[in-house]
Amino acid sequence: xxxxxxxxxxxxxxxxxxVILLITLNSLSLAYKDVAGLPFKSINSTxxxxxxxxxxxxxxxxxxxxxxxxxxxxxxxxxKGVDGVKDISDGLLLWVFDHDNFKRVFGVNWNDGFGRGIxxxxxVGSAPQTSSEVLVDKAYADHYDxxxxxxxxxxxxxxxxxxxxxxxxxxxxxSDVYVPLTSAQTLAYxxxxxxxxxxxxxxxxxxxxxxxxxxxxxxxxxxxxxxxxVGQSTGGNTPTGQVIGSYSIYxxxxxxxxxxSVFKLSDQLTLILSxxxxxxxxxxxxxxxxxxxxxxxxxxxxxxxxxxxxxxxQQVVFSETLLQVLIGxxxxxxxxxxxxxxxxxxxxSVNVPWEVGGYPHFxxxxxxxxxxxLTYLLPISFQVTYALLSGAIVxxxxxxxxxxxxxxxxxxxxxxVLRYE
Numbered sequence: 001x002x003x004x005x006x007x008x009x010x011x012x013x014x015x016x017x018x019v020i021l022l023i024t025l026n027s028l029s030l031a032y033k034d035v036a037g038l039p040f041k042s043i044n045s046t047x048x049x050x051x052x053x054x055x056x057x058x059x060x061x062x063x064x065x066x067x068x069x070x071x072x073x074x075x076x077x078x079x080k081g082v083d084g085v086k087d088i089s090d091g092l093l094l095w096v097f098d099h100d101n102f103k104r105v106f107g108v109n110w111n112d113g114f115g116r117g118i119x120x121x122x123x124v125g126s127a128p129q130t131s132s133e134v135l136v137d138k139a140y141a142d143h144y145d146x147x148x149x150x151x152x153x154x155x156x157x158x159x160x161x162x163x164x165x166x167x168x169x170x171x172x173x174x175s176d177v178y179v180p181l182t183s184a185q186t187l188a189y190x191x192x193x194x195x196x197x198x199x200x201x202x203x204x205x206x207x208x209x210x211x212x213x214x215x216x217x218x219x220x221x222x223x224x225x226x227x228x229x230v231g232q233s234t235g236g237n238t239p240t241g242q243v244i245g246s247y248s249i250y251x252x253x254x255x256x257x258x259x260x261s262v263f264k265l266s267d268q269l270t271l272i273l274s275x276x277x278x279x280x281x282x283x284x285x286x287x288x289x290x291x292x293x294x295x296x297x298x299x300x301x302x303x304x305x306x307x308x309x310x311x312x313x314q315q316v317v318f319s320e321t322l323l324q325v326l327i328g329x330x331x332x333x334x335x336x337x338x339x340x341x342x343x344x345x346x347x348x349s350v351n352v353p354w355e356v357g358g359y360p361h362f363x364x365x366x367x368x369x370x371x372x373x374l375t376y377l378l379p380i381s382f383q384v385t386y387a388l389l390s391g392a393i394v395x396x397x398x399x400x401x402x403x404x405x406x407x408x409x410x411x412x413x414x415x416x417v418l419r420y421e
Contacts, residue, residue: 008320012328015394018278019332022390023383024339031380035259035348037252038376039172042121044113045089045209046217048172048250048356049079049224052242053198059360062155062191065093065104066355069245070204075228079208082223084216089114090205092184093173093357096155102363103140105154106175107184107205114209118165118178124148125163131180133162140176152177155187173207173357174372181205207357221251242355255350278393318402325398329391340382350374 040046053069064070071090080088091114092107108115110127118135119127125148128134136146141164151158154177167174179187188194189202212220228247242248352372354361359372 008324011324012331015325015328015397016332016335018394018397019329019390020336020339022278022393023332023336023386024343026386026389027340027380027383028343030383031378032256032259032348033252034379035350035376036255038379039255039350039352039374040252042117042167042171043089043173043209044117045087045211046214046251047210047212047221047224049208049210049228050206050248050250050356052244052246052248052355054244056193056197058193058196059095060097061193062105062187063095063097063194064188064198064200064206065095066358067242068093068206068355069198070200070206071208072201073203076205076208078227079210079224082220082227084212084220084223085210086213087113087211089209089211090181091173091207091209092181092188092205093175093207094184094188095360096187098153098155101144102360103154103176104174104357104359105177105179105184105187106173107181108178109181113211118167118171121165121167121170122163123166125161128162128180131183132159134159134180135163135165135178136161137168137174137176137178138164138166139168154179155191157183157187159183170374172352172372172374175357217251218253221249224249248355250353250356255352259348259350278397321398321402325394329394332390332394333387336387337382340380343378343380346378347375348378350376 037046040048049071051069051071053064053067055067056063076088076090079085089109089112091109094105094107096103096105108118110116110119122135123138125135134152136152141147141161146152146161148161148163150161152161153159159177159179165178185202185204188200188204191200194200210220210224225247228249350373352358352374354372357372
């Protein structure tokens with residue numbers, strides 16, 4: 001009896017482990033796809049478009065950020081005309097090397113999707129109402145002792161701070177100062193150093209945010225790539241390897257390989273484990289049940305001798321197997337919920353490619369810190385679909401095990417069993 005209980009406990013434990021692994025592994029895989037899209041939520045878009053440009057020979061005054069090049073109004077109209085595009089926002093990211101400090105300056109249209117997202121991050125003050133009002137990131141404001149209604153100078157132009165935003169570690173393209181787009185365009189247009197590097201018009205931008213439905217993302221990305229790749233290359237490469245004049249299109253898929261976590265799982269690995277684990281469970285349970293059957297031959301032989309039919313014995317075995325499956329499945333669901341709740345408290349980091357909106361590496365003691373790293377709580381949740389799937393699998397395992405045992409029970413001869421026991 002003790003051996004039989006240990007076999008039952010083993011079967012239940014295997015089912016519990018199977019349920020936990022199937023639910024947790026697949027939930028993790030789904031969560032990591034969601035992680036790649038988190039950086040895009042703060043900018044109210046699903047695609048980022050930038051054009052690769054030349055590096056300024058002289059890093060003084062106002063220059064375009066990260067070897068980026070201007071994007072003209074003609075290309076913006078082409079992007080708007082692509083089927084599947086719901087909305088676009090644009091901006092102008094500048095590096096400003098003033099005599100007393102360096103600052104990243106982002107020209108924003110407060111009324112588009114990206115601008116509304118920036119305004120929603122205001123923690124103190126209010127949204128800018130005039131072309132001379134700006135928002136300042138809290139980390140930058142604290143470092144330079146700035147506050148609402150104070151003045152901040154950008155390349156000799158004074159702006160009044162109307163609000164403070166907490167964007168550090170949240171925005172895929174971080175900035176220190178957010179100014180009206182027209183003001184940023186004027187600063188860029190009047191910069192001799194910038195004009196010597198890239199020809200810039202007063203209506204140009206260098207970042208475009210495209211909002212599309214998730215189901216159309218791949219198709220729209222391909223269309224944008226086809227449109228923007230025509231006749232743009234001017235030869236040469238940027239420091240990070242992009243062809244000068246070409247366009248870079250970033251989507252959540254572009255960030256999947258930038259996720260850092262010990263729990264990261266690929267779809268292929270999840271699929272392989274989801275196949276191997278049930279097979280292993282079948283082998284273990286079938287082997288355990290076979291040993292139990294051998295140990296109970298005398299019991300089944302006596303049952304047959306006193307008139308029990310094979311069907312009656314099979315019902316007993318089926319009831320025992322069903323009970324093991326039910327206990328293991330329920331316990332597995334409860335433990336899976338607990339495991340997922342614990343995983344939801346862990347953090348995951350997304351390393352944004354430096355060229356998207358990094359910091360000048362030559363200004364830092366450690367150039368490796370120039371990139372943007374965004375940290376989020378792992379967006380994992382208990383998935384009912386995977387719970388039902390694991391339930392179907394454990395039921396199938398139980399039925400398969402019962403069928404195997406049923407065949408062996410049918411082969412038992414009462415007199416032979418009793419003679420040799």
